[in-house]
Amino acid sequence: METTFIIAAGIALTSTAAIAQEAREERVAKSAVTEIWEPIPETVQTPEGAPPSDAVVLFDGSNLDAWEAKEGGAAEWLVEDGVMSVARGKGDIRTKDSFCDVQLHVEWRSPANDQGHDGQDRGNSGVFLQERYEVQVLDGSDNPTYVNGQPASIYKQHPPLVNASRAPMEWQSYDIIFQAPIFGDEGDLRRPAYVTVLHNGVVVQNHAQIQGPTEWIGYPAYQAHDCAPISLQDHDADVSYRNIWVRPM
Numbered sequence: 001m002e003t004t005f006i007i008a009a010g011i012a013l014t015s016t017a018a019i020a021q022e023a024r025e026e027r028v029a030k031s032a033v034t035e036i037w038e039p040i041p042e043t044v045q046t047p048e049g050a051p052p053s054d055a056v057v058l059f060d061g062s063n064l065d066a067w068e069a070k071e072g073g074a075a076e077w078l079v080e081d082g083v084m085s086v087a088r089g090k091g092d093i094r095t096k097d098s099f100c101d102v103q104l105h106v107e108w109r110s111p112a113n114d115q116g117h118d119g120q121d122r123g124n125s126g127v128f129l130q131e132r133y134e135v136q137v138l139d140g141s142d143n144p145t146y147v148n149g150q151p152a153s154i155y156k157q158h159p160p161l162v163n164a165s166r167a168p169m170e171w172q173s174y175d176i177i178f179q180a181p182i183f184g185d186e187g188d189l190r191r192p193a194y195v196t197v198l199h200n201g202v203v204v205q206n207h208a209q210i211q212g213p214t215e216w217i218g219y220p221a222y223q224a225h226d227c228a229p230i231s232l233q234d235h236d237a238d239v240s241y242r243n244i245w246v247r248p249m
């Protein structure tokens with residue numbers, strides 16, 4: 001009697017375990033339907049304090065080899081102590097290479113000697129994507145100006161979501177994710193440019209739609225163009241830059 005009971009219980013347990021196992025296998029098989037295994041993303045090394053291994057370094061502190069004057073000829077900005085600075089009157093500089101969609105990292109510093117000036121005249125420079133679309137560089141600490149011209153604005157288009165500015169002579173960073181505009185064969189705009197900007201690690205532009213090339217006067221209007229250089233603005237202020245790299249996407 002007792003033996004019979006033990007055998008029966010054993011059979012019952014075995015079949016319960018088998019059912020559970022079957023159910024588990026079925027769930028695993030179902031979960032596999034939504035798994036993607038290929039293509040495998042490439043491995044990128046991200047050493048602390050250095051650009052990612054797949055970045056194109058545009059300025060590592062040593063020279064302006066990746067740059068030229070926007071008006072032609074060599075870039076004549078100043079390079080000293082691992083920093084490049086605007087050489088006032090020498091004009092904008094731009095990369096020798098052209099870029100379309102990019103992730104761009106730029107570190108910049110407002111000068112201490114512009115405190116006698118206000119608004120757009122204090123530490124003005126700019127990071128121009130494709131030589132056309134400006135992310136404004138300006139001394140933004142206690143410096144009222146029109147909000148779509150303050151630091152990290154898309155100049156004359158989008159104010160930043162917040163003002164994440166640091167004081168003059170403190171290093172700041174922009175991390176920019178830029179989607180270039182797309183034009184049709186007839187020069188028609190198929191897709192406008194979009195930009196996301198982090199200023200000192202804070203999101204200040206969130207997939208903002210760019211209206212067209214940056215204009216000081218008047219409204220922007222797209223004109224078809226190809227991939228183009230990244231440029232930095234000489235706006236008659238001693239703004240400095242360092243650690244500039246880009247990842248074409």
Ligand code: MG
Pocket residue numbers: 124125126134136137233235
């Ligand atoms: Mg500017």
